[in-house]
């Protein structure tokens with residue numbers, strides 16, 4: 296299984312568990328994006344403003360770079376998932392949060408997250 300397949304597999308497993316897991320969600324900014332959850336746990340990665348990624352030669356790379364952007368379409372080392380339902384009102388991590396972290400780790404991706412509601416879940420792709 297290569298990196299792309301491992302990532303796709305991790306996302307698929309999270310969806311099968313009943314979560315909503317989206318990547319490369321487009322919008323003019325993160326604040327404009329509304330995703331219906333029906334109370335399900337949600338993770339989503341922002342893919343607007345040239346930040347969408349794709350896989351090339353089994354490396355994650357930016358998939359689109361505008362002519363004025365200083366980025367060179369190079370490697371994407373980490374993506375940041377916004378989330379809801381991973382931390383409860385009291386600030387405790389839910390089962391869904393453990394599932395997200397464990398699933399990415401089991402598929403060979405490092406995870407950087409302090410476990411708080413206000414921090415994104417970073418998943419290391421490189």
Ligand SMILES: [Zn+2]
Nearest residue numbers: 323324326327
């Ligand atoms: Zn916006």
